Amino acid sequence: MAKISELLAAGPTWSFEFFPPKTDEAARALEKTVGELQPLDPSFVSVTYGAGGSTRERTRDVVIHIERDTGITAMAHLTCVAHSREQLVSLLEEYREAGIENILALGGDVPDGMEDAPSDLAYASELVALVQEVGDFSIGVAAHPELHPRSPDRTSDRRMLAAKLLVADFAITQFFFEAHHYLRMVDELAALGVAKPVVPGIMPVTNLKSVGRMAAMSGAEFPPHLAERFEALADDPDAVRALGIELATELCAELLAAGAPGLHFYTLNRSPATRQIYENLGLGG
Ligand SMILES: Cc1cc2nc3c(=O)[nH]c(=O)nc-3n(C[C@H](O)[C@H](O)[C@H](O)COP(=O)(O)OP(=O)(O)OC[C@H]3O[C@@H](n4cnc5c(N)ncnc54)[C@H](O)[C@@H]3O)c2cc1C
Secondary structure, three states, X not given: OOXXXXXXXXXXXXXXXXXXXXXXXXXXXXXXHHHHHHHHOOOEEEEOOOOOOOOHXXXXXXXXXXXXXXXXXXXXXXXXXXXXXHHHHHHHHHHHXXXXXXXXXEOOXXXXXXXXXXXXXXXXXXXXXXXXXXXXXXXXXXXXXXOOOOOOOHHHHHHHHHHHHHHOOEEEEEEOOOHHHHHHXXXXXXXXXXXXXXXXXXXXXXXXXXXXXXXXXXXXXXXHHHHHHHHOOOOOHHHHHHHHHHHHHHHHHHXXXXXXXXXXXXXXXXXXXXXXXXXXXXXXX
16 A cells, blocks of 8 residues: 555654454454544554464454555564564565555564574564565564663663664654653664654553553553552543543644654554544544
């Protein structure tokens, strides 16, 4: 449909991330969400991949279905861990044959119980090179504004990220809750000579418990001053949601004013929070 690198060059881009549904009911819910988000005219959507291959067919099927049947550009996530080179190549060939033009090349985290499964590729940068061998894809990579949890220090994190971005086309970030984390990372990349587009990932808080858990997993800090504001509303789920949307709207506005090349929303396969933020920002349909 379109290469994301070209969309970004004409930018800014507005994009949504989904995960592949496990059940028929979840598939119907995702279909509904895609239908509700379509009028917002997204630049592209992306579909996550279960590291180790747990969603291999489901990710592929959802990506191809969205691109073919809705006309929305769809990007497939793909991870290295617990995969042979042949497994990765064969999936990439399927995408190429289906006309998919965009891949998010990721390292992935070893899933529980798969610690002994061999991986031919150790790092996302090696997957970027493999994707380039298989086809003429536009290639994105992950960036972690608050550092990747396995990075020994900031300098090494930024050097590895800069090297990865030099060979890829663009990056999408892990979610974060304060703009300064993103802006500092972009400055650090510029100091290393890298000016490729880095699209901030936005995770609106809609439920206090899940954000604490996800932030702990991703290495993103949930700022104490925001936690206090949410905790004061802990007994009122609607008020928590409203505050989450208000704060995400402010974050998006600050990022766009500072020159971010787009916004990538972690939707968790639901549309209302993203639609509300869109409306607050005066974006889209
Ligand atoms: C936008 C986005 C989408 C994601 N989607 C998915 C998904 O669909 N499925 C999923 O399982 N996970 C997903 N993740 C999570 C991601 O897989 C994990 O964060 C994973 O731990 C690292 O992935 P990476 O691509 O950043 O890895 P890498 O770039 O390989 O980096 C991992 C660590 O290794 C270091 N490193 C990199 N290269 C080298 C080198 N040559 N030598 C030494 N150290 C090196 C890095 O500094 C970093 O500390 C996503 C993350 C983001 C931000």
